[in-house]
Amino acid sequence: MSPKRKMLMLTKSEYGQANIFLATCHALMGTDPDVEIHLASFAPIRTAVTAASEAGIKAHPNASSIEFHETRGTHYFKALLSPELPNNAHCLTNHRPGSMPYTGLEMVENCNEIRRIIEEVEPDLTLVDDMFIPELTMARHMRIKWMILSPNTLKDLALPQQPRAAFFWKYPCVGTALPFPIPWHLIPINVLYVFFLIFFMIFNSHARRARAYVTEKTGAMVFDQQEFSNPQPTLKMLMAISPEFDFPVDLKPENIIHCGPIMRPVPAVEEVDPKLHTWLARGPTVFINLGTLSWTTEDQAVEMAQAIRLLITGWREKNRDRRLQVLWKLKQTTDGHVDYDVYNKGCRLEIILGSEFDNDTTGNIICSVNHGGANSFWEALWTGVPQVVLPVWADTYDFAQRAEYLGIGKWVSPNTAPRYRAKELGDALTQVVIGHNARKVQLKSNELAKQRLQLGEGRDVAARHIVENI
Structure with missing residues (x-):
């Protein structure tokens, strides 16, 4: 009998990111019970992983349980310390710690932990959280076979690739209260906000020091959010969204796969x-x-x-x-x-x-x-x-x-x-x-819920793509 194929999932312990990994684990247990699932994260998520594993075994008795690997290091929220983000250009300065919350030492500790886990598991395919920089960095550096699983939207990852510099004028800059579509008279201020964001990201001395330290100590080039501003045509990205529920985009990169909303199967x-x-x-x-x-x-x-x-x-x-x-x-x-x-x-x-x-x-x-x-x-x-x-x-x-x-x-x-x-x-x-418009909002909400149901469960779509690529 040939050995089971190994699937490694690397995610932060914060539920906003981790939930779609737990949901995909459940679907994967039903899609292909012969896949051995490993999930690595920080200690706070251990109980949820155990619960997800037990629920998966109950639904799919032939599947193997999820094996949890604790990542010993500094988790995202502890590093971030939850800064408040005021609604003005100053909020963009706070985007800097959000995109690189770690010190150089914390980054190296986390990177070494990810390296240890990858070497222990020896996965056939690794699924990586797009917001956890140490995982992204080591997945690329170690040249393993990997994909991204993200709760974010097509706009988040495909925006820099849109034609006619739509990044500047068509979509509201992150952290601003500008509406979509942006009215003509507000386009100049949006352009200004985007320039502020780019400036802060490029000249972020904290991030530059952290990157240099990581490269010095590990030999790895840091893969952070700036990397997504460049096309990644060979890196497959599973997105927990459907175009029907997102802002319209002109260019949809082929490497970005729309799975639809990925939800955990929780009891009534x-x-x-x-x-x-x-x-x-x-x-x-x-x-x-x-x-x-x-x-x-x-x-x-x-x-x-x-x-x-x-x-x-x-x-x-x-x-x-x-x-x-x-x-x-x-x-x-x-x-x-x-x-x-x-x-x-x-x-x-x-x-x-x-x-x-x-x-x-x-x-x-x-x-x-x-x-x-x-x-x-x-x-x-x-x-x-x-x-x-x-x-x-x-x-x-x-x-x-x-x-x-x-x-x-x-x-x-x-x-x-x-x-x-x-x-x-x-x-x-x-x-x-x-x-006066409450009935209209209710009807529209019901309409989109029915549309989502017709598209199928996002977790099942993600699981099928994983099995095809493992």
Whole structure:
């Protein structure tokens, strides 16, 4: 019997990137049970990998479990330290640590760890996270057979290759609040923002020192985000998006493969949390989840609560027969600890400790308030739920713009992001839930959800491409 082919997945431990790797692992276990799957990342993701492996074995008993390899080093979020990104040209300076958050020493430690894991596994094919620089660097340096798996969009990786310098004038620069399409009178300021971005990326002394240190100590040339500004025709990239849900582009590189949204197969809520299912079944629900890497300060929690009150008041004035309720995933600190008391501030709250779930079979979630992360955006689109987007990172502005462009939601805070005020948030919630265009937004959301279903599961598409290339 010939030995099993080995598939190695290299990803960050942050769920925004890691979820599509876990989803693809599940699909790969069903597509070809004879593929041996290895996943390397940092310790925080170990439990999720174990859960994904157990779920995969339950669904596909003939498959092998996922073997986890812990990467000992500095993970992305620890290096980044979560800087706030104000909505002006200054936000572009903060894009620098985001694109190269590591010191030279941290980069070398991470690169050596990736080298160790690759040498131990000896994979037939390696799938690499496009945002984790040490993995990109070592995959290229070691000349292994590799591909990219990315939750990002065609615009993110194909933009520099678009004709007529569209990078400057057609698409909003990252981290800006400019709309899409960009009005003629705002094109000059967008061009200026892009020049700022290029300047900061090229003359980033921190990144240059880190690159030089890595080359000196390992002999490897760093593969960072600047590399994507040049065509990579021989490097296949699996993207978790379909052109139907993205900004239009004129040139679609052949090496970029559109898989469609890649979602983890998580059980329906009534299977994993009957109490939460019963609570959701009581009536229409607004679901607020601003991501795993962001937290809500007390002043912003007050703004959110006041906005919710505005929505509920408007709901009652519309003489709605059913009671409106809000499911709010309130994260007060980076480590999940309680930082301020919300129970003695006039709030009427119930504690609902919900499990991770995929399908709200009650159909009662009528609006998703999210931070514009790829997973949150696709989850709402997947279920046909209108969105209200509060972007908190420079790269999440893109999905806020996309929600408005597709007609499935509202960007709350283009003038104040990443912060928000009760009045503007309350107005956006009112527009999406009970406003004059609420029905139109709901119908469009349902239409795109049906279209996504017809295109098939993105994780299965990705798995088929992997099997074909391994």
